[in-house]
Amino acid sequence: MKTSENPYIPYLATIENAWYETGGERCIKTFKVVIDDKEVRENWNHCPGQSAMIGVLGVGESMISISASPTEGRFLRFSVMRMGKVTQALHQLDPGDKMTIRGPYGNGFPLEEWEGKHILTIGGGIGQAPLRPIIEYVKAKQDLYAGLTMIYGARTSGDLCFKDEFTEMSKCDDLSCHLTIDIEEEGWEHNVGFVPQMLLDLNPSPENKIAITCGPPIMIRFVLENLKKLGFADEQIYTTLENRMKCGIGKCGRCNVGNLYVCKDGPVFCYSVLKNVPEAFA
Numbered sequence: 001m002k003t004s005e006n007p008y009i010p011y012l013a014t015i016e017n018a019w020y021e022t023g024g025e026r027c028i029k030t031f032k033v034v035i036d037d038k039e040v041r042e043n044w045n046h047c048p049g050q051s052a053m054i055g056v057l058g059v060g061e062s063m064i065s066i067s068a069s070p071t072e073g074r075f076l077r078f079s080v081m082r083m084g085k086v087t088q089a090l091h092q093l094d095p096g097d098k099m100t101i102r103g104p105y106g107n108g109f110p111l112e113e114w115e116g117k118h119i120l121t122i123g124g125g126i127g128q129a130p131l132r133p134i135i136e137y138v139k140a141k142q143d144l145y146a147g148l149t150m151i152y153g154a155r156t157s158g159d160l161c162f163k164d165e166f167t168e169m170s171k172c173d174d175l176s177c178h179l180t181i182d183i184e185e186e187g188w189e190h191n192v193g194f195v196p197q198m199l200l201d202l203n204p205s206p207e208n209k210i211a212i213t214c215g216p217p218i219m220i221r222f223v224l225e226n227l228k229k230l231g232f233a234d235e236q237i238y239t240t241l242e243n244r245m246k247c248g249i250g251k252c253g254r255c256n257v258g259n260l261y262v263c264k265d266g267p268v269f270c271y272s273v274l275k276n277v278p279e280a281f282a
């Protein structure tokens with residue numbers, strides 16, 4: 001396909017829509033983006049869990065998860081937390097502005113392999129960005145999966161991403177949606193408490209399930225511990241690593257953990273692989 005002819009060449013894309021998911025210093029802005037070149041756009045082929053290098057001309061690029069599922073249409077979505085130089089420049093962009101995109105990179109989640117299983121996603125904060133396309137994908141192909149359970153938490157209700165989609169999700173027959181925040185808030189009708197504890201409280205049976213967790217490293221550590229307490233086998237557990245990256249294609253050595261290149265071998269890893277790489281959780 002045209003997107004893989006030269007992996008270093010970025011494509012120009014136009015921002016169709018942009019909105020803030022959260023506020024504060026590390027606010028998150030979502031961009032709905034359409035690649036300008038018709039041929040590239042029509043041949044673009046990503047799977048949930050893959051990322052792209054997105055950038056601002058003259059400033060630089062950052063690796064960002066593609067938060068749209070290919071089942072949603074011929075556009076991409078990126079939810080970007082304002083961190084440093086590049087993400088601050090991205091936050092200055094509005095509908096009609098251009099950004100650059102190269103990719104898609106990484107392995108993605110093996111969703112075809114998981115057909116027939118019940119999918120359990122466990123996310124925290126901006127970690128919901130790589131999980132959102134799984135949810136959209138499974139919603140679009142409900143007949144192929146045994147069900148979908150989403151656990152998602154953030155520090156406060158204002159820190160939750162994709163809020164407007166939760167109501168829609170709760171209407172979906174086979175989806176059970178569980179939200180939690182760390183600190184009690186007036187008017188909050190869902191759970192209060194940390195994500196790993198909510199997982200234990202819900203006590204999901206591991207039978208015929210795949211569990212995928214993305215979020216802050218400390219949350220992932222406790223979620224993994226609790227999934228093991230609940231009886232999940234290593235092969236039933238997946239997560240993503242987000243080591244800093246430069247080339248995105250296994251050439252520069254920037255993203256290694258142990259003998260793994262996160263950009264090429266990941267960012268999606270099964271726990272049966274990661275548990276033998278101590279640096280992954282350092």
Ligand SMILES: Cc1cc2nc3c(=O)[nH]c(=O)nc-3n(C[C@H](O)[C@H](O)[C@H](O)COP(=O)(O)OP(=O)(O)OC[C@H]3O[C@@H](n4cnc5c(N)ncnc54)[C@H](O)[C@@H]3O)c2cc1C
Pocket residue numbers: 051061062063064065066079080081082083084085086087088126129130241242243244245267
């Ligand atoms: C596979 C992958 C997927 C990602 N998906 C998303 C996403 O969907 N949304 C999103 O907002 N971010 C995502 N990130 C992180 C994102 O790439 C960085 O936040 C971004 O590159 C920071 O660039 P910057 O120039 O704005 O900040 P910099 O000036 O480079 O850094 C600012 C601060 O952020 C820290 N930082 C930078 N990169 C990372 C990183 N990878 N992990 C932890 N801390 C970092 C730096 O140590 C520094 O403290 C992803 C990273 C990877 C590798």
Ligand code: FES
Pocket residue numbers: 244245246247248249250251252253254255256261262263264
């Ligand atoms: S980012 Fe260059 S090797 Fe992974």
